[in-house]
Amino acid sequence: MSIAAATNGKRHRLVPPPSPADGALGELLEISMGPQHPSTHGVFRMNLVLDGERVVKLKPVFGYLHRNHEKIAESMSYLGSMPYTDRLDYFCSLTNNWAYALAVEKLAGLQVPERAEYIRVITAELTRLQNHACLGGFLLQDMGASGTPLMYAFREREKILDLFEALTGARMMCNYMRFGGCRCDLPPGWREQAQRLVAEFPAFLDEFEALLNENEILMARTQGVGVLPASLAVNASISGPMLRASGVNYDIRKVDRYGIYDRFDFQVPLGEHGDVYDRYMVRILEMRESLKILRAALADLPEGPIMDPKARLRGFRPKPGEAYGRIEAPKGELGFYLISEGGPHPYRYRVRPPSFINLTILEDMCLGQLVADVVIILGSVDIVLGEVDR
Amino acid sequence: MLGKGIIKGLAETARNFFGSFVSERRLTTVPYPDARQPLAENTRQFPFLVYDGDDWEQGLRCVACQICEKECPPQCIYIVKSKDKKPDYKGQMQFYPAVFDIDLAVCMSCQICVEVCPFESIKMDTEFELSTADRFGGLLFHKKQLAKPNAHYHRIHPTDAAASDAVLAAEKAKQEAKARAAAEAKAKAAAPAPVAPPPSAS
Numbered sequence: 001m002s003i004a005a006a007t008n009g010k011r012h013r014l015v016p017p018p019s020p021a022d023g024a025l026g027e028l029l030e031i032s033m034g035p036q037h038p039s040t041h042g043v044f045r046m047n048l049v050l051d052g053e054r055v056v057k058l059k060p061v062f063g064y065l066h067r068n069h070e071k072i073a074e075s076m077s078y079l080g081s082m083p084y085t086d087r088l089d090y091f092c093s094l095t096n097n098w099a100y101a102l103a104v105e106k107l108a109g110l111q112v113p114e115r116a117e118y119i120r121v122i123t124a125e126l127t128r129l130q131n132h133a134c135l136g137g138f139l140l141q142d143m144g145a146s147g148t149p150l151m152y153a154f155r156e157r158e159k160i161l162d163l164f165e166a167l168t169g170a171r172m173m174c175n176y177m178r179f180g181g182c183r184c185d186l187p188p189g190w191r192e193q194a195q196r197l198v199a200e201f202p203a204f205l206d207e208f209e210a211l212l213n214e215n216e217i218l219m220a221r222t223q224g225v226g227v228l229p230a231s232l233a234v235n236a237s238i239s240g241p242m243l244r245a246s247g248v249n250y251d252i253r254k255v256d257r258y259g260i261y262d263r264f265d266f267q268v269p270l271g272e273h274g275d276v277y278d279r280y281m282v283r284i285l286e287m288r289e290s291l292k293i294l295r296a297a298l299a300d301l302p303e304g305p306i307m308d309p310k311a312r313l314r315g316f317r318p319k320p321g322e323a324y325g326r327i328e329a330p331k332g333e334l335g336f337y338l339i340s341e342g343g344p345h346p347y348r349y350r351v352r353p354p355s356f357i358n359l360t361i362l363e364d365m366c367l368g369q370l371v372a373d374v375v376i377i378l379g380s381v382d383i384v385l386g387e388v389d390r
Numbered sequence: 391m392l393g394k395g396i397i398k399g400l401a402e403t404a405r406n407f408f409g410s411f412v413s414e415r416r417l418t419t420v421p422y423p424d425a426r427q428p429l430a431e432n433t434r435q436f437p438f439l440v441y442d443g444d445d446w447e448q449g450l451r452c453v454a455c456q457i458c459e460k461e462c463p464p465q466c467i468y469i470v471k472s473k474d475k476k477p478d479y480k481g482q483m484q485f486y487p488a489v490f491d492i493d494l495a496v497c498m499s500c501q502i503c504v505e506v507c508p509f510e511s512i513k514m515d516t517e518f519e520l521s522t523a524d525r526f527g528g529l530l531f532h533k534k535q536l537a538k539p540n541a542h543y544h545r546i547h548p549t550d551a552a553a554s555d556a557v558l559a560a561e562k563a564k565q566e567a568k569a570r571a572a573a574e575a576k577a578k579a580a581a582p583a584p585v586a587p588p589p590s591a592s
Contacts, residue, residue, distance in 0.1 A: 080463040082502075083463055083498060083500035083502065158418065165433060168432065169433055169434035169501065169514070170433075175500045175501065187430075207402055210402050211403070214398060215396055215399050216393060313506060314506055
């Protein structure tokens with residue numbers, strides 16, 4: 001389903017489109033936005049050079065939340081890094097777990113049992129649901145819709161976090177996946193509870209869309225703002241919903257078919273204009289596709305073991321080599337690159353965080369835009385500073 | 391018509407607001423200290439040490455092998471091994487932790503200590519109201535504060551506790567069978583060797 005079909009093709013343009021700087025600049029004003037600015041989603045700073053209200057130059061400054069994750073992981077056992085991956089993108093700890101487990105499984109040659117693959121898909125898609133719902137809420141919060149959409153999104157997120165808590169023991173820092181499978185099996189009644197949630201979720205999406213999709217203020221604020229052309233997006237190695245909003249059909253679930261994603265029938269929603277509105281709508285439509293995957297996965301979840309019998313918890317030493325595991329995290333391509341020398345620690349451990357790389361393009365999207373639009377352009381990138389700074 | 395979308399959205403908000411008076415689905419919060427949501431069985435907060443029997447010091451399952459201390463990612467566990475030994479649940483003489491401290495201010499509740507423990511002795515508690523006014527050592531829990539009876543473990547995680555009891559019972563049975571076999575072998579060795587048949591006269 002395309003965005004035009006979902007919104008009846010409505011596009012509003014209440015404010016004139018931003019004009020490119022005509023060369024006759026007035027007096028320039030340099031301001032520093034952040035790191036404590038409420039719109040920056042954490043500790044992130046932008047050095048802006050303004051001509052009146054228009055942005056002439058933007059320099060992102062990050063690193064305030066740097067905590068040496070990659071270096072710490074090089075002096076820690078492979079298992080010991082797993083709980084730290086939860087803290088990269090703290091909204092989506094289960095997809096982080098999966099990407100790291102995938103890299104180590106490639107390194108050590110472990111086979112994941114079928115049931116564990118299904119559980120991974122289910123938890124990852126639930127993670128995607130709650131991430132995209134909250135992104136919608138936060139984006140609207142940045143536009144000044146203070147609270148209401150965000151609280152609606154959080155209400156649904158709580159239900160998903162309840163499921164995570166029942167399964168993994170923690171609501172956010174799940175630390176659930178292990179090399180060669182998952183830590184524990186589903187508790188009794190979990191599957192039915194998840195099915196109930198999946199059955200109820202479309203009602204929330206309808207409500208959320210009725211609340212916002214055709215809202216004229218939302219359209220005026222987001223349509224034609226922060227346009228990212230497809231060629232630039234590809235050249236800047238943007239990934240995830242941001243790339244797809246620019247019209248590039250690239251989803252690692254479809255391209256790599258890691259895990260068991262080749263068994264599910266789902267579509268990849270694409271945008272046409274690459275503006276903030278398309279980025280918002282692509283995520284809304286992606287949630288509907290995630291629900292399709294969830295329905296299928298919960299219906300044919302097989303019985304069986306959840307761990308590879310070859311997997312070892314203590315004394316885990318993969319043979320020398322290197323591996324790159326990547327998945328389609330809710331924010332884009334999340335990859336872990338590992339080099340092993342045969343010891344208990346990785347020799348090199350590198351994270352390819354989606355929101356860090358999506359953020360590099362911020363200046364190109366913001367040039368010529370208003371200061372107030374910078375806030376929502378940043379919001380539509382969907383960053384989590386835990387992942388940007390690592 | 392301009393503004394139609396806004397009115398549609400406001401109608402949705404109104405439905406939620408008035409719905410919260412009649413519909414359970416729209417009333418999702420709990421007035422916390424007065425009312426509480428039940429915890430999921432798998433909930434984990436901070437580790438505790440399991441002991442069997444009545445005496446917390448004698449019954450402690452931990453044998454101070456220090457695996458959890460090594461594997462703990464933020465290194466919040468501090469163990470000093472004892473000089474002497476005490477009998478464990480199987481009656482075997484084992485070391486015990488002379489000091490076992492966990493700094494709950496550092497602990498990140500990842501449960502890796504529980505997974506790597508080969509003796510079923512460290513488990514996750516569900517207690518989360520641990521705030522204290524003492525910022526120097528108020529969250530540094532010593533052996534005595536960490537030790538909790540097996541009954542407590544059964545109360546908070548019944549399924550896991552039953553599984554862990556089964557593991558320990560199997561270990562004990564194996565140990566007893568081994569001891570019995572060893573005793574029989576010993577008895578056999580001590581008994582006079584069967585008399586060899588006399589060499590046949592030829």
